[in-house]
Amino acid sequence: MAKHSPHxxxxxxxxxxxxxxxxCLEEFDPSVKEAAAWALACIAKHTHELAQAVVDAGAVGLLxxxxxxxxxxxKRIAATALSEIAKHTEELAQAVVDxxxxxxxxxxxxxxxxxxKRQVCSCxx
Numbered sequence: 736m737a738k739h740s741p742h743x744x745x746x747x748x749x750x751x752x753x754x755x756x757x758x759c760l761e762e763f764d765p766s767v768k769e770a771a772a773w774a775l776a777c778i779a780k781h782t783h784e785l786a787q788a789v790v791d792a793g794a795v796g797l798l799x800x801x802x803x804x805x806x807x808x809x810k811r812i813a814a815t816a817l818s819e820i821a822k823h824t825e826e827l828a829q830a831v832v833d834x835x836x837x838x839x840x841x842x843x844x845x846x847x848x849x850x851x852k853r854q855v856c857s858c859x860x
Contacts, residue, residue, distance in 0.1 A: 737774060741781035748778060748785060753792040760797035765806040772801055772809070776816035783823035790820060790827060795834045802839050811851050814840065818858035831858075 737744040747753075752774075759771035775794050779786040789795075794816070801813035817836055821828040831837075836858075843855045 738777040738780075741785065744778045744781050744785050747774075748788050753778070753788060753794075757792045757794050757797060760794065760801060765804060765809050768801055768804070769806075769809050769812050772798060772812040772816045776812065776819045779816065779819040783827060786820045786823045786827050789816075790830045795820065795830055795836070799831075799834050799836045799839060802836065802843070807848055807851065810843065810846075811848075811854050814843070814851065814854035814858050818854060818860075821858060 737747045756771045756774050759767050760775075762768055762771075775789050775798070779789045798813045798816050798820075801809050802817070804810060804813075817831050817840070821831045840855050840858055843851055844859075846852060846855075
């Protein structure tokens with residue numbers, strides 16, 4: 736639902752789903768982490784207020800941990816989510832930097848997967 740419009744993303748946030756999505760980033764199953772990261776990216780992409788809500792829910796540090804996981808698809812979507820958060824304002828970008836994301840993202844620039852490289856470059860931009 737959150738991917739379609741800021742209004743629907745705000746409804747997801749207002750429902751209290753952010754806390755549950757952030758908790759899913761701590762699950763053992765990588766597919767659960769992927770789904771949660773994707774949902775958070777869909778929320779954060781619309782406005783800086785929605786991205787700030789994702790940051791305030793504590794997602795950034797856990798997304799940085801997801802970037803470090805061995806599963807390629809999880810790395811991709813976590814980098815995407817971080818990019819969606821950071822793109823809105825300097826303060827939101829700083830929140831990603833403050834959680835230590837840059838060294839892990841920078842190391843992935845040399846990864847052989849083109850999609851991951853694209854997401855990492857987008858995030859670093």
